[in-house]
Amino acid sequence: MSGGRPSLVIVGAGPRGTGLLERIAANAPELYADSGLDVHLVDPHPPGGGRIWREEQSPLLWMNSQAQDVTMFTDETVAMAGPVLEGPTLHEWAGLDGRTFADRQRQGAYMRWVYEKTVAALPPGITVHHHPTRALRVGGSREGRQQVWLEGRPRPLLADLVVLALGHLDAELDEEQRELAAYAREHGLLHLPPDFTADSDLSALAPGEPVLVRGFGLAFVDLMVLLTEGRGGRYDGEEYVPSGREPVLYVGSRRGVPYHSKIGYDWEGERPPLPRFFGPGEVDELLARRWGSPRSSEAESGGGFDFRRDVWPLVEKELGFAHYHRLFTAHPERTALPWADFEEKYAAGDGADLQALVASAVPDPADRLDLAALDHPLDGVRHTSREKLQTGLRTYIEDDLNRRHDPSKSPDLAVFIGLLSVYGQLVRLGDIGSWWHGFFSYLASGPPGPRLRQMLALSRAGILKFLGADMTVTAEDGVFRAGSATLPGAVTEARALVEARLPHPTVARTRDVLLRELWEDGAAATPEGLLAVDPVDGRVLDRSGTPHPRRFALGPHTDARGSGAFTRPRTGGPAFRQNDATARAALVFLRDLHYARGVA
Known part of the structure; x- marks a missing residue:
């Protein structure tokens, strides 16, 4: 040497x-x-x-x-x-x-x-x-x-x-994005694939032009800002004053709603004692079960663990504990049991027993934590006209803003604290799939409240129009078409489509040639396409699981x-x-x- x-x-x-x-x-x-x-x-x-x-x-x-x-x-x-x-x-x-x-x-x-x-x-x-x-x-x-x-x-x-x-x-574009891009080139359409919005060239989106936007998270918020205020529009109180240079944005997504507003009040009083049901001990047990199995969140039965089956119930119970600890200690008038009694039964319960306990101890359903309903807020919601859909989505956003700025709903902030605690534990498990990261961002990493108020103003001004949940996009007859489960049968056509979400660069599809070649030379990757590293110090693992010195x-x-x-x-x-x-x-x-x- x-x-x-x-x-x-x-x-x-x-x-x-x-x-x-x-x-x-x-x-x-x-x-x-x-x-x-x-x-x-x-x-x-x-x-x-x-x-x-x-x-x-x-x-x-x-x-x-x-x-x-x-x-x-x-x-x-x-x-x-x-x-x-x-x-x-x-x-x-x-x-x-x-x-x-x-x-x-x-x-x-x-x-x-x-x-x-x-x-x-x-x-x-x-x-x-x-x-x-x-x-x-x-x-x-x-x-x-x-x-x-x-x-x-x-x-x-x-x-x-x-x-x-x-x-x-x-x-690099996945198969669907490649097909949409090719169709756009063939028919003179505009297709903007997933990208960091601040780096996107939005100049081709013409004033007054209808634009289909798939994605309702933070990338959409940036897009909305750059195509409205960024083109000379302004807000006058609760109203938006257009410049005349804005396109018309038709936005939808899987959930059909924006990420939840940031919480607009401070924590007061006792914090939930976390971790309680999902801490280092539970993570150690999960890692021990993975011993000898593939580095996968979808391991075969008998080896490893499955996120939905083995991890999510622990996460759900942890978040529920944070929620109810806050409800019982800060708002006891809305409960029907002393906290000590509830906590004892909650710790021992599972599944249907927990549901029965919550139903008996928390009289108002609005005070109960329903993570499935939070994840799918428009499930079963159907509108019969575009106008009713716009009104319904504005009401949803207004309700969310009010709730996230109301200290009487402080169990929401306790769940946020629980999400941070859970995330700190999940890091040790490595690749657990993409669903959790999206769910976390939707609940805990949404836009500032003022951005949602701007969405409402843009909706009232006709610059922003909602499409609904389970958004579909097709390319046919020389245009892009979008529909949703929230407004059955309705189709919106446009000559421009923007994918308002971040790229998902697996090691095989990343445009970073260094990372891609590292993987091609033998570095290990997870089933989600993430580079596998030693959880102790971050050394890159090869496909035998050996850390690179x-x-x-x-x-x-x-x-x-x-x-x-x-x-x-x-x-x-x-x-x-x-x-x-x-x-x-x-x-x-x-x-x-x-x-x-x-x-x-």
């Missing part, structure tokens, strides 16, 4: 790469003092915010979290081996009201500051080099230095360790993905825990390598 300074390459300089660097700075005094190290950050976008949170994007686009709920710094709630180094939340750093939904430019500036602060905190012997380009390939044996090939450079970077902190990635991966392209880019303060963020474990493993490896080279 040749001598020289050890070298670490981090591919991706957005929030995850920056968070890893912060943990390297925090742990270096203990694990890597007085040793030289070159850290190479590879990202075509500015360090800190990266692509998604770069400062150069529309000031109309907001964060989806309140400024007080966004931090890049650890606290004592994080279960990690490294030191806690506290720092300001977004609202403390920016001097904002904590309940503000800051724009993404402001968040990008915060991320740039965190990056610069982190670099300044590194020991003198550690030097950071930013390469504003793309990494194309990683080569090298398990025993030797890795070669990281960069776009536009004839020679690779040599690295003793490589960490892939790639963030959100683009994907010199390659790590963190973030949404792995089966250790977290619930979002940022962590709420004092919630024990799993991303912090993962970053710390990876940083410590990397520093120990590089320190030992440094000493070995010195001896050699």
Whole structure:
């Protein structure tokens, strides 16, 4: 092995790469003092915010979290081996009201500051080099230095360790999207596939033109903003004043409704004692059942576990416990049993017994938690005209806004807290399929309340029209057509179709050539197409399950993905825990390598 300074390459300089660097700075005094190290950050976008949170994007686009709920710094709630180094939340750093939904430019500036602060905190012997380009390939044996090939450079970077902190990635079109795109080209239509809305070219969507939009989550919110205020429209109180440059958006989805509004009140009183029914012990048991079975959430009977059969009942009971703990302790006048009696029976009950207990102890059905109904809010709802559908959806959104801003409905906030607790446990199970992540986002990661009020104003102005649930899209007779189960028999035609959702880049379909080639060279993937990593420290696994000693991966392209880019303060963020474990493993490896080279 040749001598020289050890070298670490981090591919991706957005929030995850920056968070890893912060943990390297925090742990270096203990694990890597007085040793030289070159850290190479590879990202075509500015360090800190990266692509998604770069400062150069529309000031109309907001964060989806309140400024007080966004931090890049650890606290004592994080279960990690490294030191806690506290720092300001977004609202403390920016001097904002904590309940503000800051724009993404402001968040990008915060991320740039965190990056610069982190670099300044590194020991003198550690030097950071930013390469504003793309990494194309990683080569090298398990025993030797890795070669990281960069776009536009004839020679690779040599690295003793490589960490892939790639963030959100683009994907090649799936079969349905390829067919729709081909039909659009053949018939002169416009088809915009799944994409990050801030990067989409929306200029071809003409004023007054009907546009079918499939997807009612956060990507749709960005689309709505850019095609209305972004084209000169404005809000006058509760009404929207068009500029005349807006298209007409016909939106539908599987659920047919937008994500639930962010909750608009603060927690007061006793918190539910979580985890209660889904904690480390239950996760350990599930992992023990997986021993010797494929890395799959759909394992065959007799080995492993199935999410719906084995995990979901525990999650459902945990969320129910959070809900009813809050109802019984904060609103006892709406219950028919003392909490102690209910808790004892709830802990012992299951299935139909729990349903009977809740029915007897919670008189008003509106106070009961029905997760299935929440997941399918328009099941069985049928309208007989487009006008009644618009009225019905506006009423649904108004009711949701009222409920999510009413402290008397505070069990909703308890369920949100329960969702965060559950997510922290589920990270350890790896790939559990995509349904849970969508359900979590729908309940816990919806838009700010003002965005839903804007939807209502746009609906009243005729700029936004609702299609309903179980949306179908076909391409025939030279146009796109959309229908839904909520308005049977009705068909809406348009010459433009926008898929308002993020790409789903499996390792086989990602447009990131580095990740795809890594998989083709033998890295393991889960059934959902996520890169498989060691849950302990993020080392990339090969198809035999063996961790690579010199390659790590963190973030949404792995089966250790977290619930979002940022962590709420004092919630024990799993991303912090993962970053710390990876940083410590990397520093120990590089320190030992440094000493070995010195001896050699």
